Amino acid sequence: MVKVGLIGAGFIGQVHARSLSKLSEASLEMVYDINVKSSQRIAKEYKARVADSFETIIKRCDAIVLAVPTDVRHTYLEKAFKTGKPILCEKPLARTVEEGEWILRNVKSTHCIFTVGHVVRFFPEYVNIRNQVLKGKVGDVCEVRSFRGGPLPDWSSWFKSFKRSGGSILDLAIHDIDFWIWVLGKVKKVSARSLDRSENITKDHCYVLLSFENGALAHIEATWAYPPNSPFRTSVELTGSKGSISFNSTDFSPLSVHIEEKSFTESPAYLDPYAKMMKSFVNSVIKNSEPEVTVEDAFRSLEIACLALKSAQKESECLVEGKV
Amino acid sequence: MSKMTVGLISSAHVHADSYVEILKSCDAFHFIGVWDDDQNRGKRFCNLHGVDYFDRFEDLISTCECVVVTSENVKHKEHIIKCAGKVKGILCEKPLAPTIDDAQKMIEVCAKQGTNLCTAFPVRFHPVSKRVKEIVVSKELGEIKMIISTNRGKVPPGWFTSPELSGGGAIMDHVVHVVDFLRWSTGKEFRTVRTSLGRQINKGLQVEDCAILELKLEEIPVTLDCSWGMPVSYPYWGEVKIRLILEKGVIEADVFSQNIVFRSNESHHEEWINYGDNADEVMLLSFADFIRYGTDFPTAKDGLEATRVVEKAYESVKLNREVVIHGEER
Numbered sequence: 001m002v003k004v005g006l007i008g009a010g011f012i013g014q015v016h017a018r019s020l021s022k023l024s025e026a027s028l029e030m031v032y033d034i035n036v037k038s039s040q041r042i043a044k045e046y047k048a049r050v051a052d053s054f055e056t057i058i059k060r061c062d063a064i065v066l067a068v069p070t071d072v073r074h075t076y077l078e079k080a081f082k083t084g085k086p087i088l089c090e091k092p093l094a095r096t097v098e099e100g101e102w103i104l105r106n107v108k109s110t111h112c113i114f115t116v117g118h119v120v121r122f123f124p125e126y127v128n129i130r131n132q133v134l135k136g137k138v139g140d141v142c143e144v145r146s147f148r149g150g151p152l153p154d155w156s157s158w159f160k161s162f163k164r165s166g167g168s169i170l171d172l173a174i175h176d177i178d179f180w181i182w183v184l185g186k187v188k189k190v191s192a193r194s195l196d197r198s199e200n201i202t203k204d205h206c207y208v209l210l211s212f213e214n215g216a217l218a219h220i221e222a223t224w225a226y227p228p229n230s231p232f233r234t235s236v237e238l239t240g241s242k243g244s245i246s247f248n249s250t251d252f253s254p255l256s257v258h259i260e261e262k263s264f265t266e267s268p269a270y271l272d273p274y275a276k277m278m279k280s281f282v283n284s285v286i287k288n289s290e291p292e293v294t295v296e297d298a299f300r301s302l303e304i305a306c307l308a309l310k311s312a313q314k315e316s317e318c319l320v321e322g323k324v
Numbered sequence: 325m326s327k328m329t330v331g332l333i334s335s336a337h338v339h340a341d342s343y344v345e346i347l348k349s350c351d352a353f354h355f356i357g358v359w360d361d362d363q364n365r366g367k368r369f370c371n372l373h374g375v376d377y378f379d380r381f382e383d384l385i386s387t388c389e390c391v392v393v394t395s396e397n398v399k400h401k402e403h404i405i406k407c408a409g410k411v412k413g414i415l416c417e418k419p420l421a422p423t424i425d426d427a428q429k430m431i432e433v434c435a436k437q438g439t440n441l442c443t444a445f446p447v448r449f450h451p452v453s454k455r456v457k458e459i460v461v462s463k464e465l466g467e468i469k470m471i472i473s474t475n476r477g478k479v480p481p482g483w484f485t486s487p488e489l490s491g492g493g494a495i496m497d498h499v500v501h502v503v504d505f506l507r508w509s510t511g512k513e514f515r516t517v518r519t520s521l522g523r524q525i526n527k528g529l530q531v532e533d534c535a536i537l538e539l540k541l542e543e544i545p546v547t548l549d550c551s552w553g554m555p556v557s558y559p560y561w562g563e564v565k566i567r568l569i570l571e572k573g574v575i576e577a578d579v580f581s582q583n584i585v586f587r588s589n590e591s592h593h594e595e596w597i598n599y600g601d602n603a604d605e606v607m608l609l610s611f612a613d614f615i616r617y618g619t620d621f622p623t624a625k626d627g628l629e630a631t632r633v634v635e636k637a638y639e640s641v642k643l644n645r646e647v648v649i650h651g652e653e654r
Contacts, residue, residue, distance in 0.1 A: 124582070124601075127599070132586070243588035245597075246585045253578060258573050258574040259572060268454065268455040269451050270451050
């Protein structure tokens with residue numbers, strides 16, 4: 001049984017706690033958050049203990065899930081790296097390429113098991129799309145478009161600070177950047193625009209245009225521009241030489257339940273994508289094997305996302321590896 | 325844990341292709357091979373799937389702890405009786421049998437010979453079905469007041485449309501899935517059925533292809549459309565959709581709808597590719613658990629009850645009136 005400690009008891013921390021509760025091979029041992037009430041709530045719901053400090057978690061647990069805001073990972077990671085314990089770090093890997101490089105260096109020198117929460121790689125629709133491409137169903141992939149988003153997150157205020165979250169490009173579009181790199185390989189050029197890079201984002205929308213070395217183009221759209229209570233949606237359109245593949249999260253509804261004031265829709269699975277990701281992490285801890293999503297993968301995606309930020313700031317195209 | 329040895333009896337049913345791919349690659353089973361009363365068909369099937377063909381039934385059955393029977397509906401009885409006493413468990417393709425008499429005889433022989441006879445009802449193993457049952461059982465939405473369901477599809481190939489091998493058309497092929505799902509998720513039995521046949525959709529078939537059943541699941545009115553009405557260009561094999569009207573709300577399930585859409589340059593219609601959990605796989609793994617640990621699995625009794633609804637549905641066509649399934653004539 002892998003005893004997992006959770007640092008960060010916000011929105012995504014809660015999701016990770018729920019995932020752990022679904023696995024028989026791991027348990028949530030302790031929770032820490034700078035907001036004691038948040039950690040108490042999760043600890044109560046999932047029968048874990050509240051840790052008095054994050055150092056206690058690092059000391060006592062077998063593995064660490066780090067679900068704190070993007071810009072403050074450094075402090076926690078510095079101490080965690082000293083123990084060499086396995087870490088699942090939320091995405092994006094870091095707020096800047098420099099911070100990302102620091103993490104990459106430390107993972108390599110400590111040889112710790114380190115994975116990043118690029119959960120889209122565990123969504124069955126995305127996995128299936130990738131498999132169709134790999135087995136040649138659509139031929140050569142020429143152009144892809146993807147969409148992700150809905151309203152501005154209302155569960156925490158740090159998203160609204162561009163300095164902290166990196167806005168819709170670094171927090172949201174990074175999912176699709178990572179996915180398309182996973183499918184299509186190396187990126188050659190990046191061009192992006194975004195609406196709001198202020199310290200008080202009220203609505204943001206971005207596009208990130210990637211040119212891949214294999215010739216494919218990817219148009220990625222991510223948004224926090226929809227009115228509150230709009231649904232979160234994702235879609236993919238992929239055009240290849242032999243045909244196309246599309247997916248839209250609102251096209252099919254496997255299960256919808258209509259109850260007064262609390263209707264909901266669901267796409268049931270034996271293990272939801274977050275639980276699958278946690279299972280994959282726990283497996284690599286048990287087997288002491290390389291995680292499915294490596295620190296290099298996450299770093300590559302971070303580099304491209306940061307290049308997109310630069311492109312949006314400069315309002316010009318950026319070549320990968322400084323060939324500008 | 326050692327793998328359980330398993331063989332396939334007949335490759336007649338379209339589901340055999342899905343089953344064999346799972347059986348030969350999953351951790352729970354060691355796939356031995358296939359026997360088929362149609363040697364050519366069996367050999368073709370084995371070539372396609374890269375598995376062994378057995379000329380002699382005895383050679384296969386003597387090395388198997390359990391078998392999956394996917395022969396034509398009317399041959400289930402012969403094949404099940406042939407296997408009874410020689411293996412621990414038999415998973416029989418649905419419908420268990422085309423008639424109540426056949427089903428009862430199969431159950432009797434297997435019970436006497438100490439072989440566990442089960443029915444392949446994959447729908448209840450789909451995670452969408454599990455969630456629907458969870459919500460129903462929680463009573464959060466109160467009692468069920470009405471159920472509207474469809475299990476429509478395309479006309480299946482080959483023997484499915486020969487009454488002497490299938491025992492019937494769309495009613496025989498499709499009714500049992502939703503019937504089993506509703507018995508399992510509500511714990512209730514069907515009381516009555518009235519069948520209405522529509523105009524034949526596919527000309528020249530010797531079996532019915534357009535039918536709607538009105539049922540009573542205890543007091544709950546249910547309709548079930550089992551037609552083979554999906555056109556050739558429909559992007560998927562068909563659908564299982566269930567709408568439950570409850571006291572405090574409505575549940576809508578579209579069981580096989582976790583799809584991405586593929587459009588080819590070589591074909592004029594789109595294709596849906598399912599990315600949901602594979603219900604066949606969950607069913608087969610659960611069958612292994614049932615044989616090993618006696619965990620919950622659809623038994624021959626569940627197969628018999630579904631067959632009872634089918635036989636009564638045909639009786640309703642013949643008599644042109646509502647027919648009692650369980651309980652007293654009114």
